[in-house]
Amino acid sequence: MGDDFVDLVGVVRLTEIRKPFVPQNDVEHNRWHYRDLETMARVTGAEQIFIDADLASTIPGGPIGGQTRVTLRNEHMQYIMTWYGLCAATSYMWYAKFIKRIV
Known part of the structure; x- marks a missing residue:
């Protein structure tokens, strides 16, 4: 592949509905307790896409993958x-x- 492309492996996530006992997101301090893609996109100026990237997708200076904990x-x-x-x-x-x- 060329230098302009990056392979990204992950899971696309949808917006979450805030549960009754989950605190509100603190946009001013960049603290997110649930996924609100519309607000996240507005704050960051990005598209309304949320990808949980795997650790192998981490690139220097880029997003750090493997941050999502899955505990079944x-x-x-x-x-x-x-x-x-x-x-x-x-x-x-x-x-x-x-x-x-x-x-």
Whole structure:
């Protein structure tokens, strides 16, 4: 590629609606608590596009990628216990209702 092009890999994000307990964005101090693309574009003079770039897309003097933290909850054990517990309870109720009468 030539010097005029940069490869950018990331995820395009949409505007977020402010949740009830999230503070308002502080535009004067450049503190953003949620994505408001319209206001961000107006303040920076840029297009209304927000890209979460990956770390490999970082270039010297340019945007620093890899800043977004993605933390997914891992509650598989809780789900396993819930569904097996429901299965056991239902099996017991079925046994008590139908099988116990036959025996």
